[in-house]
Amino acid sequence: MKNTPKKRKSRLVETEDGRLLIKSPMAYVYLLLPMAFLCLFVLFPTVMAGRMAFFQKYNFMKSLGTGFGTNAFEYVLHDKVFWQAAKNTGILMAVALPATVALSLMFALLINAIKRLKGMFQALFFLPYVTSSIAIGAAFQWLFHSEYGYFNWFIGLFGAAPQKWLTDSSCVIWALCIFCIWNGLAYKIVLFLAGLQKIDKEVYKAAKIDGTSPWRTTVKITLPLLAPTTWMVSMMSMIYTAKTYNEVYSLFTSYGGGGSAGPGNNAITLVYYIYYQFYERQKVNYAAAAAIIFLAVILLLTTIQRLVAKKFVQYV
Amino acid sequence: MEITLKNLTKKFDSVTAVDHVSLTIPDGKLTGLLGPSGCGKSTLLYMLSGLTNVTEGSIFFGDKDVTVEAPDKRNIGLVFQNYSLYPHMTVEENIAFPLGNRHGKDRMNARQKHEAACRVAELVQIQDLMNRKPKQLSGGQQQRVAIARALVKQPDVLLLDEPLSNLDARLRMEMRQEVRRIQLESKVTTVFVTHDQEEAMSITDTIVLMKKGVVQQQAPAREIYMNPSNAFVASFLGNPPISFLDAKVAGGQVALDAGQGFSVSGVADGAYSLGIRPEAWVPGHAFHVKVEHVEMRGQDQIVTFKLNGVQVRATLDAEYQANVGETISLDLRTNRCYFFNPETGVRV
Amino acid sequence: MPRIHEKRVIDTKQIVSDIIKYALLTIGALILFFPFLWMLTTSLKTLSEAIATPPVWLPRAPQWVNYAVVWNMKPFMRYIMNTVICCICHVAGVVVFSVLGAYAFSMYSFRFKGFFFTLFMLTMMVPGELLIIQNYITIQKMHLMDTYIAVFLPTLASGFYIYMLREHFMQMPPSLFKSAKVDGTSNWRFLWRVMVPMNRNTIFTIAILSFIGQWNAFLWPELVTRTDATKLVSSGLIAFRSEASSNVQYMMAGSCIVLIPMIVFYAVFNKQIINGVGGGGIKG
Known part of the structure; x- marks a missing residue:
C-alpha cells in the first residue's frame, strides 16, 4: 500500500520553538476594533499632519489646504520661537536629563541597600508619578514665586539673591529644569529598583565572603551589572525629555498670558511649540510642520540609540 | 483501542525526526516508547496526539484513520512532562475542566462533573486533595492530578510524555508502580515515553526502542533484553551496560586473549563484534583476568578488567572477594553473549 | 576576647553607614x-x-473653611464624577482591547501578522502631541465635542499595553494550550478560563496604569471638554486657577481636592503600581 501525504485539515500549527498556534481568521476579528481605533486616532492623524504641513493655508475644519509647498517648514525653521524651543529642549536634555538619571540611580541604590523601611521609602519616592502635574505645577508656581516663594527664602539662607524664577526670561529655563528633575525622579527610581532586583543575589554573597567593601561592591559589581538598566533608563528618559510638555504647561500657563510659555515664550519646548502653534495661534500647518520636524528628530535619536546599543551594550 | 502506524514520517525542514515507522500498539496494554534523547519518541507521541502534523504515512485508531484528525476529535488523554496543570484552578476544577468543553447533548451539569471528577480522583488516590491548588501539592501529587485530568473523559488512548522525569528518584519508583496500577485498573491503551530503560522495562507490557527516528525493536521487556536484535538494542538496555569486544570465530571456537576462549555452535567463521552482558560472568576457572577496578553496589559488585585490550565489566556476587590488582578466575555463560555483524551491528 | 572585639568594630562601621544611608534617603x-x-x-x-516671609510653616489655626469656599467656587464633585466615569470607560476599553489584541498576536497564526504587529508597535513611537490636531477635527466631525466619549475614545487602543500583555501571554508554557486542545477546549474558552485568570496580575496592572494615565491626562481632555458638565479634574483645576488668582490658599485647597483621590488610590494599590511600572519596562 502506498501512502500519499494527506491534506491537513488541522487548524493548529506548531512553531519551531514548540509552541502551538491557531490558524484561524478569527485573529482578524480580535484585532478589528483595536486596529480600527489605531488607524483612526493614530495612523490617520499622523498622515494628515504630514499633509497639513505642506500647505500655506489650511482650513482644518474642511481639511482643505491652499498653496502646496514647503512654506510651513520654511516659516518654522526661520521662527525665532522655534529655535528658542529647540534650545530649551537641548538645555533640558543636557542638564535635567543627566541630573535626574544620576539622582534616581543614587536613590535607588540607597533604597536597595537598606533593610528596614524599604517599602516605605519606595512608596514615598514614587508618589510624584501618580499625582497630577497640573496640581503639583500649581504648588511649584508658588514655591518659585519671586516675593513669597519658599525657594527664594531657601537659597537666601545660603546668601544667594532672590530670583524672579518664573518671570525673568533668563531664569525660566532653570525653574523648568528643577521642576523636570523633581518630576522625573519617581519613575526612574522604580525602574532602577526593578533592575537591581534582577541582579543575582549569589554574586553579593560571593563578594561578601571575599571581604569586598560595600563601596567597592557597588562600583565593581552592582553598577556594571546594572548597566543594561542604566542604558535603558537613559534612552527612555532621553525620548521623554525631548517630549517635555506637561511641565511647561503646568508651570507657566497662568503667567505670561495667552498660553505662551513664560515671559516671551522663554520656557517653550518643542512639543509645547506644536501645541502653541495649533491651539494658541490656530496655525495648523505650522504646528504640523513642527511636529514632523520633531518626529524626524525623535526617529533619528531612536535609530542612533539602536545602533549604539547594538554595538556597545551587551544585555545579560 | 489498537493503534496502527503505517510508514509514519515526520520531517522538520531537513531533519527527519521520525522515519517511516510502521508498528502496532496493542489494545489495553502499556507500551513504552524508549530511546535516547532526540530519537523521535516524543515526536511520535505528539503525532499520535494530533498536536504535531504528519509529514507522511498514516495513523489508525482501531479501524479509523485519524492521520489528519484534530487532537480534540481523537478522544485521547495527554499528560505532559511538566504536568501543565492550570495553576489558578483547584484540583477538582482542573480535573473537571475537560468535561466543561462538551456541548449539546454531551453537556454535563455540575453534579455529573463532580461525580466524574471524584471517580477518577479515587482511581489515582487524590480524593482528599480536591480543594487544593496545584502549588500546594508535591510533584507526585501533581502527577496524579494530571493523570486524572487526562482520564476523566474516559479516553481511548492515554499518552504520557516522560511523566516521571520531574520527580526525585524515590518518588519515581513509587509513581511508576502507580502508573502501572492505574493503567491496569482503567484498562486504557497507554503509550508512555521515557528515556529511562529501567522505567520502561519495569512496568510496560511492550517496549518500542527507537534510535534516530527508526524503530530498532518492539518486544516485551524480557524478550528485548534477552534477545536484542542489534548492537544498539543490546547496548541501550542493561545496567551496567553490555561490553563489546572484537572476536574471531574459527571452527566453532571463539578465540580471546592469551589463548583463552570458548566454543559456540551455529556461528559461521569470521570476525564479529561480541557483546557480553556483565551478568554472563560467574566465578569459575576458564578465564584468568586481572582486576582493574571494583565498584561495590551492595547487592552485587561491578568488576572491571581487560580482555582483548578492551575494558569489560562483570557483575559478581557481593560476597565474592575481588581486589584491585589481583588475578581472578571466571567462567562465561555463553547464553548471555551475542554476536553482531561488526559493520551493520545486526545480530547474527 | 579578640573575636568579639573585631565583630564590634564591624558593627560600628555598619551602623555609621546605615545612618548615612537613612539620612540621605x-x-x-x-x-x-x-x-x-x-x-x-x-x-x-x-x-x-x-x-509671609520668613515662611510660616504651620497655620496657627487650620482654616478648614478654605475647602468649603473652594468646594463652592467650582463643581469639584462634578469634575471628580466626570473623571471617574471617563477613567472607568477608558480602563474597560483598554483592558478588553489589550486582551483581544494580545491573544491574537500571541496565539494565532494569520496572514500579515508581522505587518500588523509592526504597525501596532509603530503607533507607540508617534508622539501624542502630533495627533491632537487631526483628532480634534475628527472628534468635532463626529459631533462628540464636549462628551465623555470624546475624552477617552482616542486612547482606547494602546500598542504598548497589547505588547506588554502579549509578552506575558507568550511566557505561558506551551503545554497548557496543547493539553487544553487535546481536551477539546475552544480557543475562546481557553482565553477566558485559562489565559486571563493566569495573567490577572498583568491585566490588573494595565488597568491601574491606564487609570492613572487617564486621571492625570490634561492636554486632550482640556481640548475637547468645554463645560463643567464634562470637564475632568485636571481641566477643572486649570479653570479654577484664574478664579482663585492670587488666593494661594484656595489654589492649594483645590489642588489637594484633585490630588487626594489619587493619593488614596495609590496608598491602596502602591505595591501593584510599583511592580507594574518596574516590570512593565518601557513607558515614557
Whole structure:
C-alpha cells in the first residue's frame, strides 16, 4: 500500500520553538476594533499632519489646504520661537536629563541597600508619578514665586539673591529644569529598583565572603551589572525629555498670558511649540510642520540609540 | 483501542525526526516508547496526539484513520512532562475542566462533573486533595492530578510524555508502580515515553526502542533484553551496560586473549563484534583476568578488567572477594553473549 | 576576647553607614515630598500666613473653611464624577482591547501578522502631541465635542499595553494550550478560563496604569471638554486657577481636592503600581 501525504485539515500549527498556534481568521476579528481605533486616532492623524504641513493655508475644519509647498517648514525653521524651543529642549536634555538619571540611580541604590523601611521609602519616592502635574505645577508656581516663594527664602539662607524664577526670561529655563528633575525622579527610581532586583543575589554573597567593601561592591559589581538598566533608563528618559510638555504647561500657563510659555515664550519646548502653534495661534500647518520636524528628530535619536546599543551594550 | 502506524514520517525542514515507522500498539496494554534523547519518541507521541502534523504515512485508531484528525476529535488523554496543570484552578476544577468543553447533548451539569471528577480522583488516590491548588501539592501529587485530568473523559488512548522525569528518584519508583496500577485498573491503551530503560522495562507490557527516528525493536521487556536484535538494542538496555569486544570465530571456537576462549555452535567463521552482558560472568576457572577496578553496589559488585585490550565489566556476587590488582578466575555463560555483524551491528 | 572585639568594630562601621544611608534617603524624601506638605499646610493657612516671609510653616489655626469656599467656587464633585466615569470607560476599553489584541498576536497564526504587529508597535513611537490636531477635527466631525466619549475614545487602543500583555501571554508554557486542545477546549474558552485568570496580575496592572494615565491626562481632555458638565479634574483645576488668582490658599485647597483621590488610590494599590511600572519596562 502506498501512502500519499494527506491534506491537513488541522487548524493548529506548531512553531519551531514548540509552541502551538491557531490558524484561524478569527485573529482578524480580535484585532478589528483595536486596529480600527489605531488607524483612526493614530495612523490617520499622523498622515494628515504630514499633509497639513505642506500647505500655506489650511482650513482644518474642511481639511482643505491652499498653496502646496514647503512654506510651513520654511516659516518654522526661520521662527525665532522655534529655535528658542529647540534650545530649551537641548538645555533640558543636557542638564535635567543627566541630573535626574544620576539622582534616581543614587536613590535607588540607597533604597536597595537598606533593610528596614524599604517599602516605605519606595512608596514615598514614587508618589510624584501618580499625582497630577497640573496640581503639583500649581504648588511649584508658588514655591518659585519671586516675593513669597519658599525657594527664594531657601537659597537666601545660603546668601544667594532672590530670583524672579518664573518671570525673568533668563531664569525660566532653570525653574523648568528643577521642576523636570523633581518630576522625573519617581519613575526612574522604580525602574532602577526593578533592575537591581534582577541582579543575582549569589554574586553579593560571593563578594561578601571575599571581604569586598560595600563601596567597592557597588562600583565593581552592582553598577556594571546594572548597566543594561542604566542604558535603558537613559534612552527612555532621553525620548521623554525631548517630549517635555506637561511641565511647561503646568508651570507657566497662568503667567505670561495667552498660553505662551513664560515671559516671551522663554520656557517653550518643542512639543509645547506644536501645541502653541495649533491651539494658541490656530496655525495648523505650522504646528504640523513642527511636529514632523520633531518626529524626524525623535526617529533619528531612536535609530542612533539602536545602533549604539547594538554595538556597545551587551544585555545579560 | 489498537493503534496502527503505517510508514509514519515526520520531517522538520531537513531533519527527519521520525522515519517511516510502521508498528502496532496493542489494545489495553502499556507500551513504552524508549530511546535516547532526540530519537523521535516524543515526536511520535505528539503525532499520535494530533498536536504535531504528519509529514507522511498514516495513523489508525482501531479501524479509523485519524492521520489528519484534530487532537480534540481523537478522544485521547495527554499528560505532559511538566504536568501543565492550570495553576489558578483547584484540583477538582482542573480535573473537571475537560468535561466543561462538551456541548449539546454531551453537556454535563455540575453534579455529573463532580461525580466524574471524584471517580477518577479515587482511581489515582487524590480524593482528599480536591480543594487544593496545584502549588500546594508535591510533584507526585501533581502527577496524579494530571493523570486524572487526562482520564476523566474516559479516553481511548492515554499518552504520557516522560511523566516521571520531574520527580526525585524515590518518588519515581513509587509513581511508576502507580502508573502501572492505574493503567491496569482503567484498562486504557497507554503509550508512555521515557528515556529511562529501567522505567520502561519495569512496568510496560511492550517496549518500542527507537534510535534516530527508526524503530530498532518492539518486544516485551524480557524478550528485548534477552534477545536484542542489534548492537544498539543490546547496548541501550542493561545496567551496567553490555561490553563489546572484537572476536574471531574459527571452527566453532571463539578465540580471546592469551589463548583463552570458548566454543559456540551455529556461528559461521569470521570476525564479529561480541557483546557480553556483565551478568554472563560467574566465578569459575576458564578465564584468568586481572582486576582493574571494583565498584561495590551492595547487592552485587561491578568488576572491571581487560580482555582483548578492551575494558569489560562483570557483575559478581557481593560476597565474592575481588581486589584491585589481583588475578581472578571466571567462567562465561555463553547464553548471555551475542554476536553482531561488526559493520551493520545486526545480530547474527 | 579578640573575636568579639573585631565583630564590634564591624558593627560600628555598619551602623555609621546605615545612618548615612537613612539620612540621605530622608533628606531626599523630604525634598521630594516638600511640595505635597507645603500644599497641604498652605491649603489650611490664611492668606497672610501663606505669603509671609520668613515662611510660616504651620497655620496657627487650620482654616478648614478654605475647602468649603473652594468646594463652592467650582463643581469639584462634578469634575471628580466626570473623571471617574471617563477613567472607568477608558480602563474597560483598554483592558478588553489589550486582551483581544494580545491573544491574537500571541496565539494565532494569520496572514500579515508581522505587518500588523509592526504597525501596532509603530503607533507607540508617534508622539501624542502630533495627533491632537487631526483628532480634534475628527472628534468635532463626529459631533462628540464636549462628551465623555470624546475624552477617552482616542486612547482606547494602546500598542504598548497589547505588547506588554502579549509578552506575558507568550511566557505561558506551551503545554497548557496543547493539553487544553487535546481536551477539546475552544480557543475562546481557553482565553477566558485559562489565559486571563493566569495573567490577572498583568491585566490588573494595565488597568491601574491606564487609570492613572487617564486621571492625570490634561492636554486632550482640556481640548475637547468645554463645560463643567464634562470637564475632568485636571481641566477643572486649570479653570479654577484664574478664579482663585492670587488666593494661594484656595489654589492649594483645590489642588489637594484633585490630588487626594489619587493619593488614596495609590496608598491602596502602591505595591501593584510599583511592580507594574518596574516590570512593565518601557513607558515614557
